Amino acid sequence: MTAGYPAAVPDAPAPLIAVRARRDEVIAILSEQFSHDALEVDELERRLELAQRADSVAALDALVADLPAATTALAPLPAPPVDGWPARRRIAAVFGSVDKGGTWTPARTLTAVAVFGSAKLDLREANLAPGVTELRVRCVFGSLELIVPPQLAVESDATAVFGSFEELHRSPHEPDPSRPILRITGLTLFGSVEVETRLPGESRRDARRRSKQEAKALPGRKAELPAATARIKED
Numbered sequence: 001m002t003a004g005y006p007a008a009v010p011d012a013p014a015p016l017i018a019v020r021a022r023r024d025e026v027i028a029i030l031s032e033q034f035s036h037d038a039l040e041v042d043e044l045e046r047r048l049e050l051a052q053r054a055d056s057v058a059a060l061d062a063l064v065a066d067l068p069a070a071t072t073a074l075a076p077l078p079a080p081p082v083d084g085w086p087a088r089r090r091i092a093a094v095f096g097s098v099d100k101g102g103t104w105t106p107a108r109t110l111t112a113v114a115v116f117g118s119a120k121l122d123l124r125e126a127n128l129a130p131g132v133t134e135l136r137v138r139c140v141f142g143s144l145e146l147i148v149p150p151q152l153a154v155e156s157d158a159t160a161v162f163g164s165f166e167e168l169h170r171s172p173h174e175p176d177p178s179r180p181i182l183r184i185t186g187l188t189l190f191g192s193v194e195v196e197t198r199l200p201g202e203s204r205r206d207a208r209r210r211s212k213q214e215a216k217a218l219p220g221r222k223a224e225l226p227a228a229t230a231r232i233k234e235d
Contacts, residue, residue: 015056022060026051028095029064031115034140035092038067041187044140085129093117093142101147103127109134114142114191122147124200128180135184139191146184146195153181158188 027048034044047063054060089107091098093114101122108129112119115138124147137144137158148154154170184195198207 018057022057023051026060026063031094033067035094035113035115041189091119093119106133111136112144114139114144116141118143120145124149130178130180132181132183135182137184137186139188139193141190143192147198150197155183158184158186
C-alpha cells in the first residue's frame with residue numbers, strides 16, 4: 001500500500017453487478033416480446049421466474065437467445081378499410097403508462113397490453129364502429145383503467161390467473177348491427193383492471209351519485225342499471 005493513501009473499500013463483486021444489470025434488461029426484453037405476441041403468457045411467466053433465479057449472465061442470456069431482436073418501435077398501423085375503421089391496433093404500456101381519450105377511432109380489434117405499466121382507455125367520446133369491437137386485454141403485473149359511456153353495450157369474457165375478473169355484461173338480447181358493442185376478452189395475470197361507466201365529462205364521484213339517483217328513481221330495476229364502477233382487484 002502506498003504511504004499517505006487509505007486502503008480502498010471493496011465494491012460489490014463485479015459479476016454480481018453484471019447479473020443484476022442483465023436481469024433488468026432481460027425482464028424488459030421479455031415484457032416487450034410478450035406485448036408483441038412473441039411469447040404466450042405461460043412462457044412469459046416461466047421465463048420471468050427463471051430470470052429471478054438466474055445467478056449468471058450466461059443463464060440470463062439463454063432466456064432471450066431465441067427471441068427476435070427487441071425493438072421499442074411499434075409496427076406501422078394497417079391502412080383503414082373502406083368503412084373508415086382500422087382492422088387492428090395495439091396499445092402497449094411496458095414499464096410505462098399510456099392514456100388514450102377524447103375523440104378517437106378505436107380499431108375493430110383493439111389489443112391493450114399492460115406489462116409492469118398502466119394503461120387508461122376512455123371510450124366515452126370514441127368513434128366506435130357499428131357491430132362488435134373486440135378489446136383484447138393482456139395485463140401482466142400491470143393495470144388497465146377502462147371508461148365506457150352508459151349507453152354502450154358491453155360483453156365480457158376474460159380469464160384471470162392469480163387475480164379476479166368481475167365481468168360486466170350490458171348487451172341487448174337482440175343486438176342491433178348498426179350500433180356498437182364492446183366485447184372484452186383476454187387475460188389478467190398478477191394485474192388489475194378497473195371498468196367504470198361515466199357520462200362524457202363526468203367525474204367518478206358524479207357517476208356514483210348519478211347511479212344511486214337512477215336506482216332510487218326506478219324501484220325494482222336496480223339490477224338492470226349499469227354499475228358506476230366495476231373493479232378487478234388482485235387477490
